[in-house]
Amino acid sequence: MRILDTKNFSVPGYKAWGIHCGIKKTDKKDLAIIYSDREAAVAGVFTKNRVKAASILLDMARVRSGKGQAIIANSGCANACTGKQGLTDARATAEIAARELGIKPEAVYVASTGVIGEFLPMSKMATGISTAVGLLSTFGWEQAAEAIMTTDLYPKISIVQEEIGGKTVTIAGIAKGSGMIHPNMATMLCFIVTNANISGPMLKKSLLASTESSFNNITVDGDMSTNDLILCMANGAALNKRPVAGGKDSKKFQVCLDTVARSLAKQVVKDGEGATKFVEIEVRNARSPVEAKRAAMTVAKSSLVKTALFGEDANWGRIMAALGYSGVEMDEARTDIFIGKSKLVEKGLGQGKHADREATLALKQREVQIIIDLHKGKASATVWTCDMSCEYVKINAAYRS
């Protein structure tokens, strides 16, 4: 597997673009299109929030066919909590795009991100879609990645190549994140495309596995969105021999998809709203994988841990307190905590000023690793999060204005 540069890349058989059509009050891009020149296998992962955006409801119905050819995504308006009108607008968006692209409406998936409770400006959408279709380009991925951003500071792109079934297969993805990032909901939006020739069921299974080890291991603020969505298209343009389940090629494909999904998930956390640090939290020797992940996530979600990380303060007591209320089997007197290379806590006790100073130095870095050893079993889990800064509060206090 080769990890490619994200500048000016292309994926055989696909075009993409992004423009400003007027949904956002600023002049930033707010409409993205992804198009496959032939019908592709499509798999999706959708928010588990009971309140689902119109786009999610539409896509959940469409993905049952396992097929599709285009994605229209807008930022600036979530088209969530918009009732029947919202569903009508989502359907109309797909119809307009289908007409412009000359394909069936059922082959078009839609995605929205932005303010909840507002209606899509449909005449702007119609003009925008027509313009964007005219501009579709093999090298339009950066434009598309920009057009799905909301409070994101930079576009998130990942691309890898691998030899599968005798051909070179490319897998590329774009994502947006920033706020309302929490496991079991994909991230806000993520689109992955590949020219691999792969069956629909295998694509679905691979995508679920990749999601579990990537987007479901991150948290920014513990809030689960109404619009989260991962869509993955495989159009077969590589003309490779189809990987068979359990075979070498299917494993290679899984590794590629995992790599792209994990890279995008980490980029989402690094660009978390107001984030100044990327934090990896690993829990070792928990009783079960579920408990390991729950312990890690509880620490990752704690506002007190996150503000201490922002303050570069090795306040391990807050980590211990979070473990204590995580509901996971743990024993303070067995627990070790490392920050960076510093063993800050051994068997539940602080290791003194030297360890504290070393941990504080590690906390001054842009990337921080925290390891928690529960000494209770053999299971481990790793999650990624960011710190919580004043900027997070400022961004979210003013989001709609």
Place this chain on the structure above:
Amino acid sequence: MRILDTKNFSVPGYKAWGIHCGIKKTDKKDLAIIYSDREAAVAGVFTKNRVKAASILLDMARVRSGKGQAIIANSGCANACTGKQGLTDARATAEIAARELGIKPEAVYVASTGVIGEFLPMSKMATGISTAVGLLSTFGWEQAAEAIMTTDLYPKISIVQEEIGGKTVTIAGIAKGSGMIHPNMATMLCFIVTNANISGPMLKKSLLASTESSFNNITVDGDMSTNDLILCMANGAALNKRPVAGGKDSKKFQVCLDTVARSLAKQVVKDGEGATKFVEIEVRNARSPVEAKRAAMTVAKSSLVKTALFGEDANWGRIMAALGYSGVEMDEARTDIFIGKSKLVEKGLGQGKHADREATLALKQREVQIIIDLHKGKASATVWTCDMSCEYVKINAAYRS
């Protein structure tokens, strides 16, 4: 029942005081004593965090006797995650106080709040306890309430009187809160005393009921502390006839205790770290009381809802999203949301600019009421929280320094 002024009050049979003994780096008070001139019935509610401070472990053992006579509380050091040394220090604190007061060590309860993972400075504690015992005063409650503060901006006190069993009974409480405030953990520290003559079992039952309708309905930041504790003493100095279970007097006592506990709980939320607003969230017509509370608490805990409240932004989509991931049975298309008197959402849909403007005006007040009607059943619940401000992040980024 009469609600009394919190200035210069006394509770017959009790003395209290608070001093600075040198645990805090500043010259602020950090040691409080509460003393009953005779043995009292004692009941307690303790943090459910698996990681428990030494003081909690000691008090949990002592409260089994249902009796006690004094409380020593320090701020500035939590004496949590301090292993065997921590337990030795907690026990020694009680012994020093017992010697100075001339009572049994088992009659002394201890409480600590502050930084986790540091040891109590025992020589300062010894000198401090001796000084504080010498200063004990009938009118020392404000000093005691100040001495248990950490990042609190003001002391929290509540006092009521009622005729019970033919005598005037006083119930007074002091509390501290601020950060790490979350249900199922009492608040950080709360001490309630009464001169009522009441049985130990009835005191315990009443305290549990009061906690459920007060401290277990508040959240500041969703973090559960290792040190949370409510202790309630009843020394019988009023010489009233003992209330019998289910009788008029036991109900009167419950109302008094509820009033004191709820007043203190609300004061804790109003003084939440960095809080600029006191927010009451009521969920109506949920399927069950458990679901009503869960829905209300999920909204109350959401960082995105709390930052929107800070920004005085009627961003009801975030409330709907939180309801959607609360795990509670709800249907977007049935849900109404009110902020203040403004019906912002009816049957899942925003009610337009006028409703938005009215809600925004309500959000500009210091106290905000949010009502959510799920139209799913008949159960309701009310919880109290505060907004999340930049100040919250600043306080917690710098807490140890």
